[in-house]
Amino acid sequence: MSQPYSRREFLAAAAGAGIAVGCTPSVQTAIAPRGAPQSRTTILFQGDSITDADRDRASLAANTGVALGTGYPLLLAAALLDAHPERDLRILNRGVSGNKVPDLEARWQPDTLALEPDLLSILIGVNDYWHTRTHGYTGTAADYERQYAALLASTRRSLPSVRLVILEPFVLRTGAVDDTWLAPLDERRAIAKRVAGRAGATFVPLQAAFDRAAARGGPAHWIGDGVHPTPAGHALIANRWRAAVGW
Numbered sequence: 001m002s003q004p005y006s007r008r009e010f011l012a013a014a015a016g017a018g019i020a021v022g023c024t025p026s027v028q029t030a031i032a033p034r035g036a037p038q039s040r041t042t043i044l045f046q047g048d049s050i051t052d053a054d055r056d057r058a059s060l061a062a063n064t065g066v067a068l069g070t071g072y073p074l075l076l077a078a079a080l081l082d083a084h085p086e087r088d089l090r091i092l093n094r095g096v097s098g099n100k101v102p103d104l105e106a107r108w109q110p111d112t113l114a115l116e117p118d119l120l121s122i123l124i125g126v127n128d129y130w131h132t133r134t135h136g137y138t139g140t141a142a143d144y145e146r147q148y149a150a151l152l153a154s155t156r157r158s159l160p161s162v163r164l165v166i167l168e169p170f171v172l173r174t175g176a177v178d179d180t181w182l183a184p185l186d187e188r189r190a191i192a193k194r195v196a197g198r199a200g201a202t203f204v205p206l207q208a209a210f211d212r213a214a215a216r217g218g219p220a221h222w223i224g225d226g227v228h229p230t231p232a233g234h235a236l237i238a239n240r241w242r243a244a245v246g247w
Helices: 007-017 025-030 072-083 101-111 126-134 141-158 179-198 207-214 231-245
Strands: 042-047 090-093 119-123 163-167 202-204
Touching (some): 072 090, 072 231, 101 141, 126 141, 126 179, 141 179, 163 179, 179 202, 202 231, 207 231
Parallel strands (some): 042 119, 119 163, 163 202
């Protein structure tokens, strides 16, 4: 499940957030790169519907809007391709709506390892809890940690030089999300940070940023149903990603 935002609506929000081409000097300073991607860097985004963002799965080309979807991968691709036109970057999205960690593992060879990314960005975890409420999934927080750690370890063995970026799962209390979600998601957020540290990955904290943002405009302005970000929410993710990664 993902939010049906038009590309025009999405890019308008992105421009307002300073992510897309032509961002203001103040935002440029806030996310100024502490380095730069090397020439011919392949960047791969993996995850569930938040990453999928209605991408056309029949289109697997790099650097195209239809293949990147209407979420934060498109915003980041736009910003990075604008900032580094000489670097011949190759930016791909292979997020799949509904995925949990076991689903990533089942498709990891063709959808990740075979693509040989130089930077691999992963956002996964909300369905590992949500589907225990709605889909009969029986995986526990301990399963999430064990499976996630194993996935990252196998990735390190296959791609020893890859830069890993792990995004923190997040929700806001609105739509489908009520107070009963908070403790289970807190547990999985802590796990995501823990496995990122063990794997030597860059960790992108997001929950606190969304909590602060929710004080401005209300939770639904950022995450319409409590799980799937609005255009503003995707811009927030993209900003935090660039701040953490340094690009």
